[in-house]
Amino acid sequence: MSGKAEDRSSKKKKEKRQLILEAAVQEFARKGYHNTRMEEIAQTAGIGKGTIYEYFESKLKLFQAMMEDSLKAYFISLEEKGQKPVTMEQRLTKLVEAHISFCQANKELTRVVFWDPEAFDSELRDWTVSIRAEKLQRTIDLLKEGIDRGEVRSDLDIRIMSEIVLHTLGAFWYPLIVEGWNVDPGVIARHYTEIIMNGIKNNTGN
Amino acid sequence: MSGKAEDRSSKKKKEKRQLILEAAVQEFARKGYHNTRMEEIAQTAGIGKGTIYEYFESKLKLFQAMMEDSLKAYFISLEEKGQKPVTMEQRLTKLVEAHISFCQANKELTRVVFWDPEAFDSELRDWTVSIRAEKLQRTIDLLKEGIDRGEVRSDLDIRIMSEIVLHTLGAFWYPLIVEGWNVDPGVIARHYTEIIMNGIKNNTGN
Amino acid sequence: MSGKAEDRSSKKKKEKRQLILEAAVQEFARKGYHNTRMEEIAQTAGIGKGTIYEYFESKLKLFQAMMEDSLKAYFISLEEKGQKPVTMEQRLTKLVEAHISFCQANKELTRVVFWDPEAFDSELRDWTVSIRAEKLQRTIDLLKEGIDRGEVRSDLDIRIMSEIVLHTLGAFWYPLIVEGWNVDPGVIARHYTEIIMNGIKNNTGN
Amino acid sequence: MSGKAEDRSSKKKKEKRQLILEAAVQEFARKGYHNTRMEEIAQTAGIGKGTIYEYFESKLKLFQAMMEDSLKAYFISLEEKGQKPVTMEQRLTKLVEAHISFCQANKELTRVVFWDPEAFDSELRDWTVSIRAEKLQRTIDLLKEGIDRGEVRSDLDIRIMSEIVLHTLGAFWYPLIVEGWNVDPGVIARHYTEIIMNGIKNNTGN
DNA sequence: CATGAATGAGACTTCATTCAT
DNA sequence: AATGAATGAAGTCTCATTCAT
Numbered sequence: 106m107s108g109k110a111e112d113r114s115s116k117k118k119k120e121k122r123q124l125i126l127e128a129a130v131q132e133f134a135r136k137g138y139h140n141t142r143m144e145e146i147a148q149t150a151g152i153g154k155g156t157i158y159e160y161f162e163s164k165l166k167l168f169q170a171m172m173e174d175s176l177k178a179y180f181i182s183l184e185e186k187g188q189k190p191v192t193m194e195q196r197l198t199k200l201v202e203a204h205i206s207f208c209q210a211n212k213e214l215t216r217v218v219f220w221d222p223e224a225f226d227s228e229l230r231d232w233t234v235s236i237r238a239e240k241l242q243r244t245i246d247l248l249k250e251g252i253d254r255g256e257v258r259s260d261l262d263i264r265i266m267s268e269i270v271l272h273t274l275g276a277f278w279y280p281l282i283v284e285g286w287n288v289d290p291g292v293i294a295r296h297y298t299e300i301i302m303n304g305i306k307n308n309t310g311n
Numbered sequence: 312m313s314g315k316a317e318d319r320s321s322k323k324k325k326e327k328r329q330l331i332l333e334a335a336v337q338e339f340a341r342k343g344y345h346n347t348r349m350e351e352i353a354q355t356a357g358i359g360k361g362t363i364y365e366y367f368e369s370k371l372k373l374f375q376a377m378m379e380d381s382l383k384a385y386f387i388s389l390e391e392k393g394q395k396p397v398t399m400e401q402r403l404t405k406l407v408e409a410h411i412s413f414c415q416a417n418k419e420l421t422r423v424v425f426w427d428p429e430a431f432d433s434e435l436r437d438w439t440v441s442i443r444a445e446k447l448q449r450t451i452d453l454l455k456e457g458i459d460r461g462e463v464r465s466d467l468d469i470r471i472m473s474e475i476v477l478h479t480l481g482a483f484w485y486p487l488i489v490e491g492w493n494v495d496p497g498v499i500a501r502h503y504t505e506i507i508m509n510g511i512k513n514n515t516g517n
Numbered sequence: 518m519s520g521k522a523e524d525r526s527s528k529k530k531k532e533k534r535q536l537i538l539e540a541a542v543q544e545f546a547r548k549g550y551h552n553t554r555m556e557e558i559a560q561t562a563g564i565g566k567g568t569i570y571e572y573f574e575s576k577l578k579l580f581q582a583m584m585e586d587s588l589k590a591y592f593i594s595l596e597e598k599g600q601k602p603v604t605m606e607q608r609l610t611k612l613v614e615a616h617i618s619f620c621q622a623n624k625e626l627t628r629v630v631f632w633d634p635e636a637f638d639s640e641l642r643d644w645t646v647s648i649r650a651e652k653l654q655r656t657i658d659l660l661k662e663g664i665d666r667g668e669v670r671s672d673l674d675i676r677i678m679s680e681i682v683l684h685t686l687g688a689f690w691y692p693l694i695v696e697g698w699n700v701d702p703g704v705i706a707r708h709y710t711e712i713i714m715n716g717i718k719n720n721t722g723n
Numbered sequence: 724m725s726g727k728a729e730d731r732s733s734k735k736k737k738e739k740r741q742l743i744l745e746a747a748v749q750e751f752a753r754k755g756y757h758n759t760r761m762e763e764i765a766q767t768a769g770i771g772k773g774t775i776y777e778y779f780e781s782k783l784k785l786f787q788a789m790m791e792d793s794l795k796a797y798f799i800s801l802e803e804k805g806q807k808p809v810t811m812e813q814r815l816t817k818l819v820e821a822h823i824s825f826c827q828a829n830k831e832l833t834r835v836v837f838w839d840p841e842a843f844d845s846e847l848r849d850w851t852v853s854i855r856a857e858k859l860q861r862t863i864d865l866l867k868e869g870i871d872r873g874e875v876r877s878d879l880d881i882r883i884m885s886e887i888v889l890h891t892l893g894a895f896w897y898p899l900i901v902e903g904w905n906v907d908p909g910v911i912a913r914h915y916t917e918i919i920m921n922g923i924k925n926n927t928g929n
Numbered sequence: 930c931a932t933g934a935a936t937g938a939g940a941c942t943t944c945a946t947t948c949a950t
Numbered sequence: 951a952a953t954g955a956a957t958g959a960a961g962t963c964t965c966a967t968t969c970a971t
Binding site: 663667668673678683688692713719721 | 756757812852855866869870873874875876877879880883884886887888889890891893894895897898901910911914915917918919920921922923924925926927
């Protein structure tokens with residue numbers, strides 16, 4: 106009783122918005138956008154159905170807000186852990202490590218964020234596209250710098266190279282989240298970097 | 312009139328099923344499962360709403376059938392073009408080429424098939440998971456053979472390596488389908504193989 | 518093959534109408550009007566769905582025709598067995614006997630005919646009402662004659678008396694048809710007559 | 724305006740369920756189960772279509788609930804008026820009187836409740852059968868007691884006798900409800916008892 | 930602010946009926 | 951005459967959103 110009362114009082118203004126967003130992540134992650142009912146989100150959040158509408162215009166807006174917040178957290182997480190390194194190899198390693206760590210720490214969240222959202226809303230789709238474009242541009246910039254420094258090959262099409270480097274990052278989401286792989290981010294990061302930098306060809310002359 | 316008559320006669324039995332499947336691919340691709348109404352599929356197919364139910368039990372069954380048929384076509388397409396080559400490098404190249412060609416030739420279809428389907432149905436999800444597992448196993452087998460032949464490095468974790476090799480294939484779907492890239496499959500295939508086999512590191516000592 | 522062909526050829530014009538009616542009785546009896554689909558009737562009759570419409574305008578008309586035919590058969594059956602007797606007691610006995618025999622011989626049919634049809638159609642309802650009115654009038658006439666002959670009490674309201682005499686006839690339908698009572702019509706008939714004529718009161722002074 | 728407001732406030736919680744049930748009785752009685760649309764029930768109840776589903780899972784469940792409630796009311800009504808009498812004759816008289824009174828007071832309701840429901844649902848049918856079995860058993864018990872006391876003949880088959888006594892009760896439903904007979908329950912009750920107890924035979928030696 | 934009962938647009942699905950073969 | 955593939959009107963039920971309390 107008092108516990109619930111305390112919960113109530115501690116959930117002041119802005120905090121309730123957060124509460125809803127967390128419930129939304131959980132529910133949307135488990136069942137997808139269309140199979141999640143507003144009432145379920147409300148229940149998970151421990152509030153009334155109508156209250157959600159005090160903080161979000163509609164189901165779609167709630168979903169969008171959740172995506173934005175989540176991606177923001179993702180990017181912050183990447184930046185936090187990826188500042189110091191200098192060589193391309195170190196950068197990539199740190200990037201992957203940060204990515205894997207984030208995924209492991211926010212399983213439910215990434216299940217939604219890295220889902221290619223069903224085309225249920227053009228506005229949302231446009232936004233997703235722009236996020237993707239930004240990610241790609243960052244990758245291109247990264248590789249360009251690598252080329253300038255002589256660390257990266259200059260004989261390949263930079264766009265194609267970037268698409269591969271970027272997209273490969275997602276290779277781990279499925280085993281990590283869905284299958285529950287419980288590997289060390291460092292191990293994956295080293296494999297990723299090794300392959301992307303040196304390929305899988307056997308050069309030992311063996 | 313004669314045109315319609317011809318249509319009728321040519322759309323015998325099995326052909327109408329195909330007609331519906333094609334309409335379904337188109338509509339599901341454009342708007343996703345939940346935003347596509349059975350009536351729209353019917354209209355696109357040029358038939359009545361009820362007719363769909365003569366061929367498919369329900370909307371979900373139609374979707375499943377479409378997925379199965381599409382993936383079957385995809386795998387057949389891969390196998391057709393990937394028989395002759397012997398070295399690992401040649402195999403990967405052919406594989407990517409076939410993948411890209413299929414995507415380009417079936418833009419709408421791949422938009423649905425390679426979407427991670429929203430968790431709207433557990434049966435469908437299980438099936439998707441099993442498809443994924445099969446793809447991964449094939450990749451693992453491919454790389455094992457390469458290791459045995461001394462073409463592929465043996466110092467990397469084969470599972471992680473396989474996940475990367477497999478997943479990277481999907482790197483081109485977005486630019487090809489959504490952005491409408493119109494590149495030569497061969498060029499992409501060569502880049503893919505080059506990077507996966509040799510990495511992006513500059514080894515020229517430049 | 519030849520068997521089916523023979524069936525076909527032997528089912529000439531009017532016979533196919535009968536075939537459909539028999540199938541209709543069976544299906545309507547088992548599942549009721551609304552839960553019986555035209556296709557099921559067609560299948561039971563061993564013909565095509567569209568053929569029914571060659572003989573009956575609509576599902577409702579088919580139902581009506583089935584009811585009419587069935588009731589006609591019922592009344593004929595009653596008359597056949599109820600001609601000779603002279604006293605009221607003998608008449609009632611014969612009547613019940615004929616009624617029971619008909620029910621036992623046409624279980625499926627009576628299941629439909631004696632159902633109070635759901636008010637799905639005003640025309641049908643009117644017809645049912647008129648049938649009922651006729652039955653009642655016959656009963657009234659029967660009892661009037663009995664009164665005139667001094668066989669029946671004259672101190673009771675003839676309408677109420679008639680309603681009871683008539684309605685009681687239906688008391689046996691449920692155990693006979695639904696529960697599958699397998700009793701001798703004569704036994705029931707004697708009980709009915711005994712009770713209706715003499716009541717259940719113990720007059721033995723016991 | 725104030726009227727509507729009053730309605731609202733008076734229709735709290737449980738009362739709306741009742742409101743829906745009353746509307747259901749009315750509509751089902753008038754048009755039968757299959758010809759009654761949920762929307763019509765809603766309109767009659769003066770509420771929205773979806774509201775019904777807040778109180779009842781489905782159309783069928785609503786129908787079942789209505790039947791159960793109605794029968795409960797019927798049995799209560801019978802028991803209320805049938806306590807004091809001692810002789811068999813008095814009992815039967817009271818029973819019929821109560822039955823008739825209930826029918827007259829709940830015309831619409833009895834139109835549904837005493838309809839032999841079309842076999843649209845096996846669960847409902849089973850329930851109906853069990854109700855019937857219970858009614859019959861009560862009648863058998865009643866007559867057994869009468870036999871023990873020497874009030875009822877012991878030379879008749881008790882099952883057949885009971886079926887007749889029970890079923891005859893229904894003889895008045897049609898004229899009362901459908902034809903709108905407006906007779907005194909006492910008159911009918913006396914006729915019923917007189918006939919069932921003493922029969923219709925003229926014993927005056929006239 | 931918070932609530933949840935009430936709402937009704939909208940989607941799937943059924944099935945009597947039609948009509949070209 | 952017989953057929954059964956095709957049709958689309960109609961009905962049940964869901965669920966995002968509103969609004970009186």
